[in-house]
Amino acid sequence: MGRPPCCDKVGIKKGPWTPEEDIILVSYIQEHGPGNWRSVPTNTGLLRCSKSCRLRWTNYLRPGIKRGNFTPHEEGMIIHLQALLGNKWAAIASYLPQRTDNDIKNYWNTHLKKKIKKLQTALDPHKASDSTTFQLVSKNYGEKRSLDIINNASALTLNQSSTYASSTENISRLLEGWMRSSPKSTTLKRDQENNDINLDNNDISGIGTAVAATSLQCYAAKAEQESCDFISHEEFESLLSIENLSSVAWEKSSDSNPSGYQADFTDERLHFMSERKHRLENQPPVSFIEKWLLDEAAGQVEEMMELSPIF
DNA sequence: AAAAGGAACAACCGCACAAGA
DNA sequence: TTCTTGTGCGGTTGTTCCTTT
Numbered sequence: 001m002g003r004p005p006c007c008d009k010v011g012i013k014k015g016p017w018t019p020e021e022d023i024i025l026v027s028y029i030q031e032h033g034p035g036n037w038r039s040v041p042t043n044t045g046l047l048r049c050s051k052s053c054r055l056r057w058t059n060y061l062r063p064g065i066k067r068g069n070f071t072p073h074e075e076g077m078i079i080h081l082q083a084l085l086g087n088k089w090a091a092i093a094s095y096l097p098q099r100t101d102n103d104i105k106n107y108w109n110t111h112l113k114k115k116i117k118k119l120q121t122a123l124d125p126h127k128a129s130d131s132t133t134f135q136l137v138s139k140n141y142g143e144k145r146s147l148d149i150i151n152n153a154s155a156l157t158l159n160q161s162s163t164y165a166s167s168t169e170n171i172s173r174l175l176e177g178w179m180r181s182s183p184k185s186t187t188l189k190r191d192q193e194n195n196d197i198n199l200d201n202n203d204i205s206g207i208g209t210a211v212a213a214t215s216l217q218c219y220a221a222k223a224e225q226e227s228c229d230f231i232s233h234e235e236f237e238s239l240l241s242i243e244n245l246s247s248v249a250w251e252k253s254s255d256s257n258p259s260g261y262q263a264d265f266t267d268e269r270l271h272f273m274s275e276r277k278h279r280l281e282n283q284p285p286v287s288f289i290e291k292w293l294l295d296e297a298a299g300q301v302e303e304m305m306e307l308s309p310i311f
Numbered sequence: 312a313a314a315a316g317g318a319a320c321a322a323c324c325g326c327a328c329a330a331g332a
Numbered sequence: 333t334t335c336t337t338g339t340g341c342g343g344t345t346g347t348t349c350c351t352t353t
Contacts, residue, residue, distance in 0.1 A: 016321070016347075038338070054339075055322070090341060105342075106320055 013047040017056055021046055025053055026061055034062075059102045066098035070107055078104055079112060 017025075028044045034057060037050035046053065059065075070078070074096060081092040089101035089108075096104065 014323075036338080049323095050338085051324090052322075058340095059321075087342065101341075102321080109343095110319055 011047060012049050012052075014052075017048075017060075021048070022056070022061060025056060029057060029061075055102075059100045064098060065100060065103075067103070070099075070111075074099070075112060075115075078108060079116065082108060082112075 024044050024046055025040070028040060032043075034054075037054040040046065040050055040053045041048055048056075077095060078092060081095060085091050087105075089105040093099055093101040093104050
């Protein structure tokens with residue numbers, strides 16, 4: 001006996017999200033922050049269940065998510081952590097702040113499993129089990145680091161949990177991408193754009209998450225060129241607060257349409273979107289923070305590189 | 312050029328758990 | 333204490349894209 005479904009399934013849209021839906025969701029979250037997912041479909045008019053909205057945000061739209069190819073360093077981290085923790089994707093993801101558990105899980109299932117099997121077969125055709133993977137990796141990786149990982153796990157997890165990073169550029173790019181996308185534009189295109197966004201931003205969310213920077217986190221950060229920073233959470237929040245990012249009152253448009261928002265865009269909404277876009281583009285750039293963080297982290301990153309013989 | 316098969320990944324489903332009423 | 337709600341998590345499925353024939 002599980003819980004009842006999060007929403008009744010009648011009239012609920014399933015399948016891939018459209019750019020329009022993404023925009024609506026992002027706009028709403030910009031305004032209200034993530035959370036209270038049950039109210040999201042009601043307030044936005046999205047024909048999605050709350051859970052779907054949350055997942056979409058968590059796994060795809062949330063700023064600071066890095067998409068695309070995993071670096072060899074990340075691969076190594078995943079392999080090692082998987083051997084240590086098993087299929088605890090969320091736990092593993094906490095060491096790779098830019099990656100979602102879903103992403104890691106997918107990557108494991110589609111790439112790493114095969115890779116490891118191949119490697120094991122090559123090394124020892126008779127033994128091909130997960131435990132040998134661990135031994136193989138761990139041997140190179142070093143016992144001490146393994147212990148560090150475990151010791152730091154709780155601190156990191158705590159640290160991650162309160163993170164909500166907003167990225168002006170991310171949202172703005174998303175809007176731009178949607179604005180200029182032809183009807184034929186696909187998820188792939190969005191992927192590409194998100195990729196660009198994240199490359200540009202180099203993950204601002206890291207600022208928030210790295211307050212209690214541990215050695216492992218620096219290590220993880222290395223893979224991403226992410227920052228092991230020394231900015232306080234408060235500072236971060238004030239720099240990139242939701243208030244700073246929010247613009248046109250969303251309620252306005254939804255209030256003026258008591259019958260509920262429909263999925264198709266009205267002129268009013270398009271106007272709302274373009275106004276938002278304009279405002280977002282005029283937000284102060286955050287690149288100086290990125291630069292500062294990258295400079296700050298550069299030294300540590302190099303150190304970590306030295307310490308990781310197998311990756 | 313078209314079809315088939317496989318790979319990759321986004322999204323869904325069901326369950327568990329914590330918090331609050 | 334019990335029930336409801338919100339959220340997290342891991343497994344699985346479905347769709348799209350890519351490669352091969």
